[in-house]
Amino acid sequence: MTYIVTDACIKCKYTDCVEVCPVDCFYEGExxxxxxxxxxxDCGVCEPECPAEAIKADTESNLEKWLELKHQICRYLAKYHDKKRGTSRRG
Incomplete structure (x- = not known):
């Protein structure tokens, strides 16, 4: 299982979820x-922090297209922390 961000996040860009992620797995899209x-x-700490309720477990129904889309997008995006802060928390 993994967590994915759904369309409820489009044009919101709250970062509460990013701040609590222990592995910096968030990327910033357009x-x-x-x-x-x-x-x-799969720690799940991001899900309750999302004010838009856009983060869901990939085991929920009808989210397969989001999982595949996010996997494809992530190959091309810069790390959120690298882009916004100049460095990643991982070093």
């Missing part, structure tokens, strides 16, 4: 944040 499915450790 109009929303995404969680890299290969980097998410």
């Amino acid at each position: 109009n929303m944040l995404v969680i890299h499915p290969d980097e998410c450790i």
Whole structure:
């Protein structure tokens, strides 16, 4: 299982979820944040922090298209922390 960001995040870009992520698996898209499915450790701390309620477990129904889309997008996006802060928390 992994967590994904759904369309409720489009044009919102709250970062409460990013701040609590222990592995920096958020990436910034053109109009929303995404969680890299290969980097998410399934801890779930981001889900309750999202004011838009856009973060869902990939085990929920009808989210397969979001998981695949996010995986494709993440190959091309800069890390959210690297882009916004100049460095990643991982070093």
